[in-house]
Amino acid sequence: MKILLASSEVHPYSKTGGLADMVGALGKALARSGHEAGIVTPLYQGIHERFPALRRMDWQFNLPLGAQPVPAELWSLEVEKGLTIYFIDQPGFYQRAGIYLENHVSYPDNAERFIFFSKCVANLARYLPWRPDVVHVNDWQAGLVPALMLHQRRGEGWGNPPPVCLTIHNLAYQGIFPAAAFTLTNLPEEFFTIEGAEFYKQLNCLKAGIAFADVITTVSPRYAREITTEEFGCGLDGLLRRRQDRLFGILNGVDHEEWNPLHDPFLKHPYSAARLAGKRKNKIELQKEMGLPVAADAPLFGTITRLAEQKGVDIQLGALEEMLSADIQFVLLGSGSVAFERGYHALSRRFPSQVAVQIGYDEGLSHRIEAGCDFYIMPSRFEPSGLNQMYSLRYGTIPIVRAVGGLDDSVIDFSQNAARANGIKFREYSARALAQAVRKALALYQQPGLLRRYRQNAMKTDFSWDQTVDEYLKIYQIAEKINSGQDWRTAGHGP
Ligand code: ADP
Numbered sequence: 378m379k380i381l382l383a384s385s386e387v388h389p390y391s392k393t394g395g396l397a398d399m400v401g402a403l404g405k406a407l408a409r410s411g412h413e414a415g416i417v418t419p420l421y422q423g424i425h426e427r428f429p430a431l432r433r434m435d436w437q438f439n440l441p442l443g444a445q446p447v448p449a450e451l452w453s454l455e456v457e458k459g460l461t462i463y464f465i466d467q468p469g470f471y472q473r474a475g476i477y478l479e480n481h482v483s484y485p486d487n488a489e490r491f492i493f494f495s496k497c498v499a500n501l502a503r504y505l506p507w508r509p510d511v512v513h514v515n516d517w518q519a520g521l522v523p524a525l526m527l528h529q530r531r532g533e534g535w536g537n538p539p540p541v542c543l544t545i546h547n548l549a550y551q552g553i554f555p556a557a558a559f560t561l562t563n564l565p566e567e568f569f570t571i572e573g574a575e576f577y578k579q580l581n582c583l584k585a586g587i588a589f590a591d592v593i594t595t596v597s598p599r600y601a602r603e604i605t606t607e608e609f610g611c612g613l614d615g616l617l618r619r620r621q622d623r624l625f626g627i628l629n630g631v632d633h634e635e636w637n638p639l640h641d642p643f644l645k646h647p648y649s650a651a652r653l654a655g656k657r658k659n660k661i662e663l664q665k666e667m668g669l670p671v672a673a674d675a676p677l678f679g680t681i682t683r684l685a686e687q688k689g690v691d692i693q694l695g696a697l698e699e700m701l702s703a704d705i706q707f708v709l710l711g712s713g714s715v716a717f718e719r720g721y722h723a724l725s726r727r728f729p730s731q732v733a734v735q736i737g738y739d740e741g742l743s744h745r746i747e748a749g750c751d752f753y754i755m756p757s758r759f760e761p762s763g764l765n766q767m768y769s770l771r772y773g774t775i776p777i778v779r780a781v782g783g784l785d786d787s788v789i790d791f792s793q794n795a796a797r798a799n800g801i802k803f804r805e806y807s808a809r810a811l812a813q814a815v816r817k818a819l820a821l822y823q824q825p826g827l828l829r830r831y832r833q834n835a836m837k838t839d840f841s842w843d844q845t846v847d848e849y850l851k852i853y854q855i856a857e858k859i860n861s862g863q864d865w866r867t868a869g870h871g872p
């Protein structure tokens with residue numbers, strides 16, 4: 378099949394979180410299984426310098442944003458056979474220090490920036506000479522693409538547009554703007570209703586995507602169920618329930634080329650399930666790097682995260698406070714909310730020989746933390762898929778997770794399957810419950826035989842993209858059937 382993907386971030390060109398990893402890996406996996414994939418994304422500051430092979434294409438955008446025509450150029454990069462990245466070059470919008478924000482403040486023109494991006498995606502979907510069979514957009518930044526395409530089908534003579542699949546990576550970010558921003562879409566008012574893009578008199582880009590896409594996916598089966606409930610629905614659960622027959626959950630895969638402890642350029646000591654000695658050496662390197670006392674036998678816990686409400690930072694700070702009376706070490710790499718950053722700094726000042734905190738974004742260090750720690754803590758309030766717990770499993774670092782969303786779908790607790798257990802789960806959202814899970818981890822640490830079995834189980838858990846790609850291909854076929862008005866449920870593709 379020929380698939381056009383669109384995402385506001387794509388690894389290795391731009392990244393603030395798992396969205397970039399997922400889209401980058403999906404494009405690669407599609408190409409490697411014999412399909413043709415293009416990924417559209419903005420040309421942010423620094424990409425051109427890091428990837429000099431970018432080629433300018435003979436393509437001029439001049440698309441209206443309300444009354445204002447906005448020009449842009451198109452650059453492309455042939456990554457490998459079957460995979461091309463298309464970069465939208467609009468310097469006024471994208472050549473900035475951040476992707477969505479700077480100094481903790483969102484750019485005031487994010488509506489313009491991403492409505493324009495969505496318009497470029499719809500334009501490419503229509504005019505790219507290789508004619509995609511399906512368009513796969515991600516998150517609110519590309520959420521208006523289905524409506525823009527539908528409008529061109531209804532009103533501008535686009536005879537046979539491909540179907541659109543929308544993937545929700547995080548329902549908490551919807552792209553909500555004042556109603557006036559709707560004029561930037563140049564869509565007729567019929568799209569701005571409570572059945573469509575309107576949300577309490579405001580423009581909601583993700584809601585428009587959910588309303589007009591042919592199929593909707595999210596990044597784990599459990600999260601697909603959760604978001605149809607009031608508790609996790611972020612105000613959109615009603616719409617999602619109405620569209621539940623086209624809502625599917627597919628757990629993200631792991632890019633084994635990027636995340637493989639045996640071939641990881643960021644590690645000094647390669648290791649594998651069969652040869653675990655390297656893991657211990659990486660632990661010592663990490664303790665040195667983070668300025669902690671070198672203590673090969675002290676249990677080392679770690680977290681790499683956006684410091685946001687979603688990630689359970691408040692209960693993690695609370696649990697650590699309690700657990701640091703035990704002989705444990707903890708490392709954190711993260712950035713985000715200033716209050717949370719201060720919280721961790723305060724902890725490291727009080728427990729300098731046990732807690733090391735690095736605020737910022739550091740890809741290499743994120744790999745070394747995955748490799749060097751004994752346990753990985755991820756106590757999210759909600760977690761659509763989560764990737765770090767899967768990277769941890771791959772690196773033999775036992776994840777301690779709250780049983781929600783993709784965390785529940787990817788980790789096996791002793792209580793679920795004693796023989797295959799690879800992590801520790803807790804349910805209640807509280808510091809007390811997390812501290813209890815950390816105590817279980819300490820008990821496990823005291824039993825080297827059992828710990829070794831957990832590690833072996835973890836490292837052989839298969840999150841390869843081969844299987845995930847097959848699931849997306851099935852969804853694309855369903856989208857094609859829906860788009861052409863066929864009854865897809867009788868065609869043997871149940872959700
Ligand atoms: P989310 O997308 O909600 O942030 P995920 O677990 O899906 O959560 O993915 C997070 C990704 O971002 C992982 O690849 C993780 O290693 C990376 N990451 C998050 N914070 C940092 C950081 N401060 N430095 C380096 N990588 C980070």
Ligand code: GLC
Pocket residue numbers: 394395396397399546547596629760761762763764783
């Ligand atoms: C979002 C979610 C995260 C998921 C990622 C990639 O950022 O918060 O759970 O893994 O998208 O799909």
